[in-house]
Amino acid sequence: MTEVTPHSECPFQPKTFELLEKFTNSSNKDFYLEHKEKFQEYIEKPLHKIYKYVVAQLEGEIIKKLSIKTNEVPKTTKNGCEYELYHQSSSNRIDARLFINIAPTEFRFGLFIPKNSHDKPRFIKNTQNSKVKEIILQNTHIINDCTFHYSSITTIKKINFLADWLRLLARQNSATKNIQVSMHIKQNEIFYFSMEEIVIKIKKVLESVYILFLAATCDDLNCGS
Numbered sequence: 001m002t003e004v005t006p007h008s009e010c011p012f013q014p015k016t017f018e019l020l021e022k023f024t025n026s027s028n029k030d031f032y033l034e035h036k037e038k039f040q041e042y043i044e045k046p047l048h049k050i051y052k053y054v055v056a057q058l059e060g061e062i063i064k065k066l067s068i069k070t071n072e073v074p075k076t077t078k079n080g081c082e083y084e085l086y087h088q089s090s091s092n093r094i095d096a097r098l099f100i101n102i103a104p105t106e107f108r109f110g111l112f113i114p115k116n117s118h119d120k121p122r123f124i125k126n127t128q129n130s131k132v133k134e135i136i137l138q139n140t141h142i143i144n145d146c147t148f149h150y151s152s153i154t155t156i157k158k159i160n161f162l163a164d165w166l167r168l169l170a171r172q173n174s175a176t177k178n179i180q181v182s183m184h185i186k187q188n189e190i191f192y193f194s195m196e197e198i199v200i201k202i203k204k205v206l207e208s209v210y211i212l213f214l215a216a217t218c219d220d221l222n223c224g225s
Contacts, residue, residue: 110182
């Protein structure tokens with residue numbers, strides 16, 4: 001990895017991504033346990049601090065609808081270190097969630113709806129309803145540099161980006177499996193941000209995709225009010 005000098009208030013260090021990369025590529029099942037203290041210092045504790053700051057600043061109506069434990073440690077797997085925020089009514093861990101994740105190559109956060117969850121067909125059904133779709137369009141403010149993932153050869157026009165994205169997902173033959181809207185910051189870019197700047201970015205993205213989260217987790221979008 002290219003040598004960089006992190007912002008003095010950046011919560012992460014080059015060691016953060018070095019550890020994650022080694023963990024991902026290691027065939028040693030005990031790698032995490034052998035490096036647990038370093039994982040806690042360079043990955044888990046900084047992410048926990050970010051998570052607590054984000055939760056403290058989210059809008060009240062969002063906090064009321066999420067299952068949140070501020071003393072919870074992040075989940076660390078070979079896919080990275082992550083916090084997942086579910087709806088209060090969530091019954092299992094394949095449901096739609098808001099997430100904050102640091103992976104070997106990037107830092108990412110946003111909305112994720114698994115292909116095998118009950119929330120995906122609910123989301124598609126809701127977006128096929130013209131009234132619900134209009135509510136989504138009026139209440140979703142696209143954040144610059146946010147990625148709306150989809151699997152299609154169709155090019156989405158920037159002027160009607162969100163409407164076209166929803167239309168593609170609502171098709172019965174849509175090739176899109178997991179539904180995801182997220183911001184991705186590459187490892188060589190995250191070091192330029194302070195803790196405060198990172199928290200602000202996450203807060204803006206999670207609040208901007210919250211109406212999409214409701215469309216996946218509620219039969220009636222009024223459940224978010």
